Amino acid sequence: MNAPTDISMKTSEVLRVELEVMKREHRDLDESIRALNxxxxxxQLMLQRLKRSKLRLKDKIAVIEDRLTPDIIA
Known part of the structure; x- marks a missing residue:
């Protein structure tokens, strides 16, 4: 069976696991960029691609973290 790709359909546990995987990938990309530099x-083309991938991951991480963080009305 295919895993749901829509973030709203995933459970908190699945999102937490995906978040950790994405954070690890983000760190790995950062290390790769640093090593190339x-x-x-x-x-330069490879660096740009790695940096774009890192930014995409950062955006995905932010979306998941927002989903996992409860809304608090102050």
């Missing part, structure tokens, strides 16, 4: 001979 440290080499000094970094391929």
């Amino acid at each position: 440290d080499r000094g001979t970094a391929d």
Whole structure:
């Protein structure tokens, strides 16, 4: 059976697991970007792609964190 792709259809537990996986991928991308920069001979196209992927992940992480954080009316 296919897993639901709509965030509203997923349980909190599934979202927490996906959040941890995404955070790990985000850290890995950050390390890859840093390693390419440290080499000094970094391929600029590859760096741009990695940075875009990192930003997409950051956006997805923010959406999931917002979903998991209860709305508090102050």
